Amino acid sequence: MDKFVIHGGKKLKGTVQASGAKNASLALMPATLLASGEYKLHNTPELRDVATMSRLLETMGLKIRRDDHTLTINSSSITSFEAPYEHVKKMRASIYVLGPLVGRFGQADVSLPGGCAWGPRPVNLHIEGLRKLGAEIEVEGGYIRARAKRLHGARIVFDVSSVGATGNVMMAAVLAQGTTVIDNAAMEPEIAALGHFLRAMGAKIDGVGTNHLEIEGVDALHPADCVTIPDRIETGTLLIAAALVGDRNASVRIERCSPSHMSAVTTKLEDVGAKLTLGKDFIEIVPPESIRPVNITTSIYSGFPTDMQAQWMALMSLAQGTSIITETIYSDRFMHVPELIRLGCNITVKDNIATVVGVHRLMGAKVMSTDLRASASLILAGLAAEGMTEVLRVYHLDRGYEQIERKLASLGAEIERASGEEF
Ligand code: EPZ
Numbered sequence: 001m002d003k004f005v006i007h008g009g010k011k012l013k014g015t016v017q018a019s020g021a022k023n024a025s026l027a028l029m030p031a032t033l034l035a036s037g038e039y040k041l042h043n044t045p046e047l048r049d050v051a052t053m054s055r056l057l058e059t060m061g062l063k064i065r066r067d068d069h070t071l072t073i074n075s076s077s078i079t080s081f082e083a084p085y086e087h088v089k090k091m092r093a094s095i096y097v098l099g100p101l102v103g104r105f106g107q108a109d110v111s112l113p114g115g116c117a118w119g120p121r122p123v124n125l126h127i128e129g130l131r132k133l134g135a136e137i138e139v140e141g142g143y144i145r146a147r148a149k150r151l152h153g154a155r156i157v158f159d160v161s162s163v164g165a166t167g168n169v170m171m172a173a174v175l176a177q178g179t180t181v182i183d184n185a186a187m188e189p190e191i192a193a194l195g196h197f198l199r200a201m202g203a204k205i206d207g208v209g210t211n212h213l214e215i216e217g218v219d220a221l222h223p224a225d226c227v228t229i230p231d232r233i234e235t236g237t238l239l240i241a242a243a244l245v246g247d248r249n250a251s252v253r254i255e256r257c258s259p260s261h262m263s264a265v266t267t268k269l270e271d272v273g274a275k276l277t278l279g280k281d282f283i284e285i286v287p288p289e290s291i292r293p294v295n296i297t298t299s300i301y302s303g304f305p306t307d308m309q310a311q312w313m314a315l316m317s318l319a320q321g322t323s324i325i326t327e328t329i330y331s332d333r334f335m336h337v338p339e340l341i342r343l344g345c346n347i348t349v350k351d352n353i354a355t356v357v358g359v360h361r362l363m364g365a366k367v368m369s370t371d372l373r374a375s376a377s378l379i380l381a382g383l384a385a386e387g388m389t390e391v392l393r394v395y396h397l398d399r400g401y402e403q404i405e406r407k408l409a410s411l412g413a414e415i416e417r418a419s420g421e422e423f
Pocket of ligand 1: 372
């Protein structure tokens, strides 16, 4: 298993480009199940999760080809309506095939996704939403087995704002008979991107990007092409790297990103003391003289993203004071804390609140990745730590960051990938 070897203390400056958004691609790809034909998804990042989704769709008969960052997907022959355990266990987002399969074919057998490092990941909202649309759903033998003649419109109000459940219900409703209204829909940019893509395919959806969606079912859709939006979490991670170890007499510029999707993160970085210049598709950051402690509470979009919580914790570890990090989306998304403490961070956790007491220095150590964003926080801390840090099991990171070690090295970081010992 690969690891990253980091020699901390190097100052970052220069220009780097953001990749396409993983969580947009993972919704756009299964949407191609909704109409036969050829689609081109441009700016699709080269990630493990995208490869996992490709393999899953290929087991269903789709043909997928990658040319640089363009995926060409041909869904003319769909031979299976099943998402088997061996795929779903690798990636929860595999459940995104459920909505389109039930919506178009009236049939889907999708393995229940496993839990993850930070607690159970229920799918009740997905199931309840599809049942409201008329699907008969049994959960047995570790599988969600859904059957429907033709789905019908319904009024759905999600108890909890859910990115995945909103995506699945949208993809099921676009071919249902009648009108579906969804309230408390997720507003994340990746779900808005899915809504725009479905409209390009001929779907009738009003309210894209808001928490109130009105979908008038149509009899059929047609293929379309799209350009995947930039990854706001990758961009935020790179901005925090710059705030932590940027060259104070220079700046880091992130191009091909989406500043308009990032106000919660950019304003917090300004509160920390960083100087940011936001363009239409770039952000330039000059790091703070010293890092001011700034509290965050994660929330649904457009609040502070839970996927940036671990990275923020790494930044606050070197702040001039104490900060409070409150996680409201997941019950226990603090697996990165013990590993950060190994690097010298001073963090205590009680329930869903982490208290971070800023320290003067971090010391390099061997640390273990436990999940995608935890890995990112360990790399960020390693960039700032004195001496060498080894981040093990970076396959977690490869799920959601495209060649991040090369991007950081191009800015001046001393970081390289090495083959880690098996353990
Ligand atoms: C998406 O996951 C993202 N993944 C996650 O990013 C992100 O953390 C999450 O949204 C929240 O923003 C993708 O888009 C592929 P949810 P998803 O359904 O859809 C509860 C990353 O690092 N819930 O919005 O699975 C759930 O337990 C990943 O890129 C139910 O109770 O998240 C959680 O507490 C990690 N029942 C909350 O809702 C359900 O049926 C939000 O989950 C579904 C969810």
